[in-house]
Amino acid sequence: MIQSETLELLEWSRLCQHLSTFAATKLGATAARNLQIPLSQEHSEELLAQTKEAYQLENSLTGGLSFEGIQDIGDALERVQRQGILTGEELLAIATTLAGTRQLRRTIDNQPDVPVLSALVADIRTYPEIEQEIHRCIDERGQVSDRASTKLADIRHSLRQIRSQITQKLQNILQRQANAVQELLITKRGDRFVIPVKAPQKDAVPGIVHDTSTSGATLYIEPNSVVPLGNQLRQLIVKEQAEETAIRRALSEQIAAVTSDLEHLLSVATIIDLACARARYSYWLKANPPRFIERGTGEIITLRQLHHPLLVWQFAHEQGAAVIPVDLVIKPQIRVVTITGPNTGGKTVTLKTLGLAALMAKVGLFVPAREPVEIPWFDQVLADIGDEQSLQQSLSTFSGHIRRISRIINALSNNDQNLSPSDPRPSLVLLDEVGAGTDPVEGSALAIALLQYLADHAQLSIATTHFGELKALKYQDERFENASVEFDEETLSPTYRLLWGIPGRSNALTIARRLGLNAEVVEQAKTKLGGATEDVNQVIAGLEAQRRLQETKATEAEKLLQQVQRLYTEVSQKASQLQEREAQLRQQQEQSIQQALVQAKGEIAQVIRRLQQGTTTAQDAQQATDALSQIAQKHLPPPPKPKPGFKPQVGDRVRIPRLGQTAEVLSAPDEDGDLSVRFGLMKMSVKLADIESLDGQKAEVVTTKKQVKEAQRSSTKQDSPVTPSSSLTIRTSQNTIDLRGNRVADAEMILERAIAPAQGPVWIIHGHGTGKLRQGVHAFLQQHPRISHFEPAAPEDGGTGVTVAYVE
CATH class of the missing domain: 3.40.50.300 (P-loop containing nucleotide triphosphate hydrolases)
Structure with a gap:
């Protein structure tokens, strides 16, 4: 009794009424209004699991789960169990319920991660054969259709013929006795066809009077000539009704045989509808799923x-x-x-x-x-x-x-x-x-x-x-x-x-003072309370003030934290936008460079083709080369700064690669680039090109006086006039390119930039290594239009580790 009292005090019935408005079926709404409180935690856990899965489906499916066609067929099932005969509307309701439940099961089976609802619909039977039989025998209006049986179709065919004969006879009588009838109208009284005849002229149309108008001026007469046809019509109607009843009885018996399965089907549909109603109501309340705890x-x-x-x-x-x-x-x-x-x-x-x-x-x-x-x-x-x-x-x-x-x-x-x-x-x-x-x-x-x-x-x-x-x-x-x-x-x-x-704490005296009660009365009341009560109230007031202060500080801290989080989010977003912008710019730059290189290579290819055809002058080649140089200077990154050369000093430890030895420098390099070294007990003189530092740096090659003199003599010859292509042949840092450590592709770009402004010989240091860099350099020089020829450097300039290319 106290449980029901509690539900009434908490107004539980109102909540159930609100819940019922979210149900999709009449059965679900009824179940919601009469919600039963579970007796075990396991049952509650199961209901919560149903609600969670229904909540998931309501959010993932457009329009949620559909319960279209599912109706309350409980009374119909109860009547067929008592051997009753269902009406056409009741049979049609059962058919639509079977179809609706089948569609509901199909929808749930097609969804992932709904094991509880899937288990509910797993064992229901929807009897599609019964549904099809009902639709074959009952039309959408709930009437037995002609296709239900051959006998019924024959009866209705005869009925149509008799009605047609009766109508034709009555039409003839109306035309012959137009003066005697009230209006040219054929109507029915009961199952009999009659025509309205004026009362004074009733003898003009002999027959059976079935009805009279309110005023008595009109008699509804069935003429004697159609009475036999009317009798036949009545007999056929009785046969039709008997056949319809037989068909509905047969369908009712089929349903009675599977009543228990249909009751289970109806129960499952109601459980799922109720779960969806709980999910929709929970969503409307902006509620969250509870977790049962163990205190x-x-x-x-x-x-x-x-x-x-x-x-x-x-x-x-x-x-x-x-x-x-x-x-x-x-x-x-x-x-x-x-x-x-x-x-x-x-x-x-x-x-x-x-x-x-x-x-x-x-x-x-x-x-x-x-x-x-x-x-x-x-x-x-x-x-x-x-x-x-x-x-x-x-x-x-x-x-x-x-x-x-x-x-x-x-x-x-x-x-x-x-x-x-x-x-x-x-x-x-x-x-x-x-x-x-x-x-x-x-x-x-x-x-x-x-x-x-x-x-x-x-x-x-x-x-x-x-x-x-x-x-x-x-x-x-x-x-x-x-x-x-x-x-x-x-x-x-x-x-x-x-x-x-x-x-x-008590606020009675405070409220009384604020409401205007005489101050003397309020003070007198305070004295009646005693000091202890006032002290307690003061302590409580202090605690409340301290709590309000802490709440204020907590609110300020929360606002500050939100502001920091907002700023962090903004900075993160801007950083992401900058990174995306940088990536886009880099991509655009790379695309521009690639397009420029493709265009430049196309121009070079055209020049080469013209050269091969023998119709191009040196001036055309020079112009194409100058254009390529401009493109390279505009789009390509600047060449890497050459690494500072290694300058051996007396006392330094150096490596002699060709001997596989480490030696000590005894003297600085002379004007010819020779220096003395010692390894072990042996002393020997070596070239700068033959040594390197312990960390792999090559020695800086010095220009000898002999080379300077030869260059000067070459430039002063009167029989060899100076031209733009006959620049100084002295090796300097300006006409020396160090490609060591670069890949072939990078080396080609460096060479292109170096050759563009050059005139005369260019010393290209590629080293020995695996030989791939040297092969790549030679292949590039071989096809370059401004390179007349190339050859290995002199032994004192590096030998086969250096290539001298002559630029026209």
Whole structure:
């Protein structure tokens, strides 16, 4: 009885009515209005799993799951079990239900990750053969169709012929006796065809009078000539009805044979519709799935930003006030929470909100709170909320409370003989104004004793009170906790916020002063309270001020954190945009370079073809080369700076690669580039080109005086005039290119830039190595239009490790 009382006090039926509006079928709506509370946590877990999968499908499928065609065929199934004959409409409803359920099963089977719903539809049978037979025999209007049987088709063919004959005879009579009839009209009275005849001229049309008009001026007569045809028509109609009944009986018998399967099918469809209704309602509430916790293992009840679902509905549909959520975070050792504070401060709403949240989780609904939603599974939710006054039973407010609390204690006492205070029943008890309605001293004592009893016998109890003595229980028993509803002294109104750890203080005198009560009376009342009470109120006021200060700081810190996160997001986005822009620019630059190189190579190829054809002059080749040089200078990156050459000093350790020895330098290089080295006991003279540093650097080649003199003699010959192509042949750093360490492709680019402005010989250092770089250089020089010829350098200039190319 107390369970049903609790549901009524929490207005559970209103929530179920709201839920029913989200159902797609009549059966689902009926099931929602009569929602059953599960008796086990396993059942609740199963319902939650159904809701989660339905929630997933509602969000992933366009329009959600379809229940089109599924109807309430329960009465029809019950009647066929009693050998009743179904009507055409009932048979058609069964056929559409079979089709709708088959489509529902097909949709669920095609979706991934819905094992619970898939298991529900796995064993249902939709009997497509019965559905097809019904559609063959019953048309869309619910009438038996001609194709149902040959006999019925013959009967209806005869009926049409008889009706045609009757109509033709009556038409003839109307034409012959036009003066005697009221109007040229053929109508029916019952199953008989008649014509309207003027009463004074009834003898002109002999026959059977079946009806008379209200005024008596018109008689509806069946002429004697069509009476036999009318009799035949009546007999055929009886045969038609008998055949239709036989067809519907046969279909009803087929359905009666599979009634149990169809009842199961209907049950599964209702379960799925109810799961979808829970999902849609949860989505509308912006609720989140709960997780059932075990407080005995140290888990905390967490319900942050918990909204009252009925108030949310009232705000959305009935222009109610905005809903102020509450935070309920209850540690595992807490068994009793006492909420104090002013009237109309939201204490009772808090009780109802928690009670509804516990029930919603049990029936598989999501809870309208912020994630995570963590709540125990309560086997009972028991409440004493509001007054239970009765003039007829002479019950006062106090008596009503005591009677209901007695029923709560009895419910807790049933079947808990084997439970200890450390392991109470998983019940939730909600008490509003505990101990009220009687002498304050006795009421307070009774409330303390009751709450201590509940701490031993219920897993969690929430009680609202005005008794100050209950606030001290927290400091006597660790299983108790205080909470209060906040009160704004400036506006003299509650804020409906729930504050934890701080008991509410009396605001009666403050409110009285603000409302204009005589100050002398208020001060006199203070003296009656005693100093201890005033001290307690001051302590509570200090705690509240400290809490407000901490909340302000927390709010500021939260705003600062949000600002930092926003700035971090903006910087990250800008960095990503810059990286993308840089990548785009790099790609565009590479594309431009590639296009320029392709164009330049095309021009070179044209010049080469003209040269091969013998029609191109040197001036044309020079112009093409100059154009290529300009493109290279514009688009290609600058050539790498040449590495500084190695200059051996006396005492340095050097490597002689051709001998495979490491030696010590005894003398600096002379004007011919020779120096003395010693390795072991041997001394010898070597060329600079034959040594390198220990880290692999080649020695810097010096220009000998002999080379300078030969160059000067060559430039002063009178029989060899100076031309742009006969530049100095002295080797310097300007006409020397060091390609060592580069790939062939990179070497070609460096050579192209170096050859463009050059005139005369160019010394190209490629080294020996594997020989691939030298081969690549020679291949490039071989096809270059400005290179007349090339040859290995003199031994003193590097020999085969250096190539001298002559630029025209």
